[in-house]
Amino acid sequence: xxxxxxxxxxxxxxxxxxxxxxxxxxxxxxxxxxxxxxxxxxxxxxxxxxxxxxxxxxxxxxxxxxxxxxxxxxxxxxxxxxxxxxxxxxxxxxxxxxxxxxxxxxxxxxxxxx
Amino acid sequence: xxxxxxxxxxxxxxxxxxxxxxxxxxxxxxxxxxxxxxxxxxxxxxxxxxxxxxxxxxxxxxxxxxxxxxxxxxxxxxxxxxxxxxxxxxxxxxxxxxxxxxxxxxxxxxxx
Numbered sequence: 585x586x587x588x589x590x591x592x593x594x595x596x597x598x599x600x601x602x603x604x605x606x607x608x609x610x611x612x613x614x615x616x617x618x619x620x621x622x623x624x625x626x627x628x629x630x631x632x633x634x635x636x637x638x639x640x641x642x643x644x645x646x647x648x649x650x651x652x653x654x655x656x657x658x659x660x661x662x663x664x665x666x667x668x669x670x671x672x673x674x675x676x677x678x679x680x681x682x683x684x685x686x687x688x689x690x691x692x693x694x695x696x697x698x
Numbered sequence: 699x700x701x702x703x704x705x706x707x708x709x710x711x712x713x714x715x716x717x718x719x720x721x722x723x724x725x726x727x728x729x730x731x732x733x734x735x736x737x738x739x740x741x742x743x744x745x746x747x748x749x750x751x752x753x754x755x756x757x758x759x760x761x762x763x764x765x766x767x768x769x770x771x772x773x774x775x776x777x778x779x780x781x782x783x784x785x786x787x788x789x790x791x792x793x794x795x796x797x798x799x800x801x802x803x804x805x806x807x808x809x810x
Contacts, residue, residue, distance in 0.1 A: 627801040690740040
């Protein structure tokens with residue numbers, strides 16, 4: 585099955601700086617990569633996703649890049665704000681019958697210091 | 699439009715007791731999922747239902763059973779609760795391939 589590794593496990597940045605979280609996946613056939621944000625005591629919520637036919641996707645201050653050759657994808661948050669403080673999870677899924685299972689990384693706790 | 703609704707939100711059980719966690723979605727999604735979330739472990743898949751009438755094991759199925767009651771509802775049962783099952787349980791649903799999963803608010807379960 586798929587295996588997803590996520591780094592770093594914790595990240596502290598000053599307000600206004602950028603934050604980058606990286607994930608690697610094991611199965612080159614994986615074709616869908618969502619990112620979730622989870623605030624303390626809340627549900628995980630999708631913030632951005634990317635499919636394997638695209639190298640980069642951007643939504644305002646958030647962007648995701650995908651390097652299929654190296655089997656890694658990254659979340660970039662620019663101009664960080666205190667409300668960006670949360671745990672972020674990356675995930676990957678295989679096509680076909682494997683698409684029903686979403687494999688998550690262990691999460692990155694982002695702290696934005698005002 | 700409530701999305702994914704889980705009940706109860708909190709529960710305390712004694713070792714050996716049984717319990718069913720309920721999940722319902724109103725988005726007409728085909729697939730439904732049960733995860734558990736433990737500190738430092740991320741989200742781990744317990745069981746999933748690709749479509750109405752089917753269920754399959756995920757990464758950590760031992761000690762759990764599921765029922766896909768209809769397209770809307772997917773329940774998770776603990777037959778004989780153990781302290782190791784203390785966790786936050788999330789239900790999720792998804793429409794089709796390469797679409798995001800939508801999560802409920804979670805059930806915080808403590809087993810003494």
